[in-house]
Amino acid sequence: MIIKRYVFAGFFVMFFVASAAFLALEVCVRMLGDVLALFRPGASFTPVVYFLQLPSIFVQISPVITMMSALFLLTEMLKNHEVRVLEAGGIPSRFLALLFLGAGLLVGIFVFGVNDRLVPVCERRLKPVGPVANLHFTSPGLFLYSARFAPPDLFEDIRIAEGVAPGPIRVIQGREARYRDGRWRIADGRFWLFDRTGKLVREEVFGEMVVTLAIEPVFLLENTRPPEEMSAIELTFLLKRLRRFDIAPVALAAAIQDKIAYPFLNLFILLAGLPFFFWRNSLSRFFVMSFSVLSAFFFYGMYSICYALARNGKVPVFFGAWTVHILLTVVAVAAIGLHGREKSSIITLFQKSKNKD
Numbered sequence: 001m002i003i004k005r006y007v008f009a010g011f012f013v014m015f016f017v018a019s020a021a022f023l024a025l026e027v028c029v030r031m032l033g034d035v036l037a038l039f040r041p042g043a044s045f046t047p048v049v050y051f052l053q054l055p056s057i058f059v060q061i062s063p064v065i066t067m068m069s070a071l072f073l074l075t076e077m078l079k080n081h082e083v084r085v086l087e088a089g090g091i092p093s094r095f096l097a098l099l100f101l102g103a104g105l106l107v108g109i110f111v112f113g114v115n116d117r118l119v120p121v122c123e124r125r126l127k128p129v130g131p132v133a134n135l136h137f138t139s140p141g142l143f144l145y146s147a148r149f150a151p152p153d154l155f156e157d158i159r160i161a162e163g164v165a166p167g168p169i170r171v172i173q174g175r176e177a178r179y180r181d182g183r184w185r186i187a188d189g190r191f192w193l194f195d196r197t198g199k200l201v202r203e204e205v206f207g208e209m210v211v212t213l214a215i216e217p218v219f220l221l222e223n224t225r226p227p228e229e230m231s232a233i234e235l236t237f238l239l240k241r242l243r244r245f246d247i248a249p250v251a252l253a254a255a256i257q258d259k260i261a262y263p264f265l266n267l268f269i270l271l272a273g274l275p276f277f278f279w280r281n282s283l284s285r286f287f288v289m290s291f292s293v294l295s296a297f298f299f300y301g302m303y304s305i306c307y308a309l310a311r312n313g314k315v316p317v318f319f320g321a322w323t324v325h326i327l328l329t330v331v332a333v334a335a336i337g338l339h340g341r342e343k344s345s346i347i348t349l350f351q352k353s354k355n356k357d
Contacts, residue, residue, distance in 0.1 A: 139245035227255035257321035
């Protein structure tokens with residue numbers, strides 16, 4: 001159908017142009033700030049850093065671009081009376097709105113792919129894996145601390161406590177430890193064994209001790225990485241492995257929901273502009289720009305607040321990530337219902353006036 005190709009082509013052309021303009025502006029601003037900082041002693045300038053930041057920036061600003069692209073295209077269609085022509089040809093405004101929502105869905109899928117695949121790769125390039133200071137892991141049956149972890153398998157000044165009360169507890173402290181063939185080899189340390197009453201049963205000084213733990217260095221390294229450096233699947237696997245240790249971090253569960261919810265905000269934010277599809281007067285470009293930016297920042301702020309509450313366990317994870325989406329859906333349904341009642345009331349008045357005549 002020609003109208004589908006017309007709407008999709010116009011929308012994605014505007015989306016591409018707006019994305020390129022916003023990203024270019026953001027890179028220029030950041031480069032200008034860093035160029036001024038070059039006058040400080042020890043400062044360096046690496047242009048590749050800005051290009052590695054582009055995917056993350058694109059994901060963050062995509063809802064603004066989506067809203068702006070949709071309203072700009074709708075403005076042009078209203079100005080050229082194309083919406084009235086479509087209605088005269090039997091194509092209702094609801095069908096046009098569904099086309100825009102379909103375009104928003106495609107953008108959401110694309111942004112999800114960028115956020116889930118490209119952003120983690122770029123973030124890892126920006127922050128290469130290196131030594132981790134003060135590494136610690138705590139679960140109901142295991143405590144591990146290392147003053148310095150040098151990937152892939154070297155732990156310096158390591159301390160391990162294993163066991164669950166009221167059973168025996170063993171404590172190991174060593175100068176360093178390495179993980180080889182599924183076992184931990186701890187060098188130059190001390191070993192303590194406590195019974196269920198907390199009484200010291202055994203104490204030993206050793207040059208090397210080989211122990212088996214239900215944890216691996218790869219898992220510890222993944223546990224230290226921020227969610228931005230991991231895909232949704234990697235985060236899900238990490239959460240499953242943590243649950244084996246009776247650990248269910250709310251922040252990690254919220255990060256998984258965020259990986260999915262935020263990209264699809266590109267679809268749901270178009271619901272905020274749904275009333276304009278029933279508008280018949282032209283919209284100025286200034287209004288479109290202002291409404292797009294203000295509405296996007298408003299919903300982004302609301303999303304950030306809800307997400308922060310979910311990360312801190314103040315609200316359920318699902319509602320923290322999807323509250324804005326649910327709210328926009330309710331508002332859109334209410335707007336469609338209100339438009340339907342107004343349209344039906346106008347038709348009823350017209351029929352009554354015709355019957356009187």
